[in-house]
Amino acid sequence: MTDAPCVGLSSVRQRDRSPLDDMYRNHKRDAVLFIRRRCARTGIDPEDIVQSAFERLAARQHVQSSAGIRKERNFLLMTALNILRDQVRQSRTQAYMAHHLDLVGPFETIEELTPEAVVAGRRSLEILDKALSGLPAARRQMFLDSQLEEKTIRDVAAKFNVPRTTVHDIVTAALRSCSRALNPPSDDFSRS
Known part of the structure; x- marks a missing residue:
């Protein structure tokens, strides 16, 4: 020792x-x-x-x-x-999407989906795909990164080298576009 x-x-x-x-x-x-x-x-x-x-x-x-x-x-x-x-911002965005882009409907689990609901869901996805394909490639990718990849606005802004407000505005506009595509205004002429 x-x-x-x-x-x-x-x-x-x-x-x-x-x-x-x-x-x-x-x-x-x-x-x-x-x-x-x-x-x-x-x-x-x-x-x-x-x-x-x-x-x-x-x-x-x-x-x-x-x-x-x-x-x-x-x-x-x-x-x-x-x-x-x-x-908090991300959870608000997810809550907004869940509220405005309700693809599944009132069903709690996948097991409760009926064949009609599956067809309706596929139709909704086709509508969303068409709405998103109308966006310029960079804007579509910003939206997909933010919403599907769950990246923060800051991360998306850094990836595309643009201000965060620009990414936020693009994502918000894309969400509105998807919402309008899924829920088109009715042909009702009784608007007030």
């Missing part, structure tokens, strides 16, 4: 910790409380939001550097708040 100096485990841990580890130890609790106050009625778990914020921060080089961030608590809180906003 050698006479190696006995170093306490806590001092080894402190030496090997990254700035992100310190940020986690110092600010996780505050971040969870901060997000919990803002997502009380959304059904979103604040722990998940904060974990996503730390994952996003871990992917950034400047957080891993020794220089770090001047106001790391504020940076963490704003990152978590942005993730919360993205998730």
Whole structure:
């Protein structure tokens, strides 16, 4: 056996910790409380939001550097708040689609679908396909990335190198186009 100096485990841990580890130890609790106050009625778990914020921060080089961030608590809180906003926005979009693009109808499960409902669903998909094929290729891809691939507006905007508002407007217009195609105005002349 050698006479190696006995170093306490806590001092080894402190030496090997990254700035992100310190940020986690110092600010996780505050971040969870901060997000919990803002997502009380959304059904979103604040722990998940904060974990996503730390994952996003871990992917950034400047957080891993020794220089770090001047106001790391504020940076963490704003990152978590942005993730919360993205998730709320995405859930609103999904709720809008579920309400306006009701393809299945009142059926709860696939087993309850009748042959008529399957035919009606296929017809709706054909109508949607036709409506989407009328869009320019880039706009159609933005819509599909946002709605089918469940990418955030920010991710789609980065992919196409356009502002987020542009992507939001394109997706909204495509949703309206699909809604109009599925629910054409009636030929009723008794409009008020």
